[in-house]
Amino acid sequence: MTNKSKVQKRKIIYLVKPRGFCAGVKRAVEIVEVAIRKYGVPLYVRHQIVHNRRVVADFEKQGVVFVEKINEVPKGAKIIFSAHGSPPSLYKEALQRGLTIIDATCPLVTKVHLEAKRYEKEGxxxxxxxxxxxxxxxxxxxxxKASSAVLIENLEDAKKLTLSDxxxxxxLxxxxxxxxDTKEIVIYLQKQFPHLTLPPAxxxxxxxxxxxxxVKALAKMVDVILVVGSRESSNSKRLKDLGIACGRPTYLVDDSSQIKENWFENADKVGVTAGASTPDRLISEIVQYIRKSGVAVEELEIIHEQISFALPIKI
Ligand code: SF4
Known part of the structure; x- marks a missing residue:
């Protein structure tokens, strides 16, 4: 059987909303675009501006240089800090090197930085x-301070915590x-440590x-789910895990080259979503690829999103 005839077995593709770029990622990408227009290239970005390989590759083609270490950036240059947030030590190091910092940290990540500082100050x-x-x-x-916190990754780590002192x-x-998963861990910790505080939100x-x-709603309607996103993207990986937890075969793909036709055997309904760092053009490419035979595509809006973040006053 040819690839095309297998594709023809599918009757409908549900393109779920919300999917793809969130407000923090959109803002970070726009900050780089504005900085390129204003200052030209080379322009330096510390870490992938957002965790999507296509976004990074497209900026690289325009002359943006992604670095992990501050000392890779020439003295006096401009550096953009990624949406994921950076520790104060990196800001200090960049300033000591005479770099101009443009901060693309998502405001919702900054909120958690501020919470950490406030709670530490309050003991x-x-x-x-x-x-x-x-x-x-x-x-x-x-x-x-390292002594003010412990990092746990999962319920197993939570079970090992000894915080009686x-x-x-x-x-946070x-x-x-x-x-x-987070709710389950929080409930467990609340039982162990009844005086545990949760942040206001x-x-x-x-x-x-x-x-x-x-994705939970989508899983009830489809036979298989495609998540468009990169493996580095934490929220994309979670969407894949969630699709599987909901009992649907779910695949995370960066682009159409990673799609295997046998994923769609016996699948009449295919659901498509995308992580918060995945650009629309990549989602469209994938939809075009899997609907080659003219299969219907339907938008499925589960939650209406309208949030946007303003750009920094000074870029
Ligand atoms: S996923 Fe959430 S925290 Fe991360 S950049 Fe997007 S809005 Fe901000």
Whole structure:
């Protein structure tokens, strides 16, 4: 059977909303675009501006240089800090090197930085739930003394915590975690440490929660789910895990070259979503690829999103 005839078995593709770029990612990408127009290239960005390979590759083609270490940037140059947030030590190092910093940290990540500092000042011990290799926890935990916090990644880590000597404990989290897994861990910790404090609002951001809710609804309607996003993207990985947890075969793909036709065998309904760092053009390319045979495409809006963040006054 040819690829085309397999594709023809599908009857409909549901393109779920919300999907793709969130307000923080849109803002960070726009900051780089404005900076290119204003200052030209080479322009330096510390870490991937957002965790999407296509976004990074497109900027590289325009002359943007992505670095991990501050000392890779020539003295006196401009550097943009990524949406994921950075520890204060990097700001200090950049300034000492005479660099001009343009900060693309998402305001919702900055909120967690400020919470960490405030709770530490108030004498709290911080239990921070996040991925140890992701830049976001490194930025948040870099705001406070190592002795003021512990990083846990999952329920197993939570079960190993011994905090009986801590009078004031608060839990903060990375913005892109699984809402359901986090809830389970928080409930467990509340039972163990009844005096545990939660911040006024959950740190998992609106975009992460909305995309997860949309995938739960989508899973009830489709046979297979495609998540468009990069493996570096924490929220994209969570969407894939959630689709699987909802009982649907779910695949995370960067682009159409990673799609395997046998994923769609016996699938009449295919659901498509995308992580918060995935640009629309990539989602469109994938939809075009899998609808080659003229299969219908339907938008499925689960939650209406209208949030946007203003650009910094000075870029
Ligand atoms: S996923 Fe949430 S925290 Fe991360 S950049 Fe987007 S809005 Fe900000």
């Amino acid at each position: 709290y011990f911080i239990v921070y739930l996040g991925d140890k290799d992701h830049p976001e926890p490194k930025g948040v935990l870099g705001e406070i 801590k009078k004031k404990i608060v839990i 989290t990375q913005t892109t975690l699984s809402f359901d 959950f740190d998992i951001c609106y975009a992460t929660q909305n995309r997860q809710e949309a």
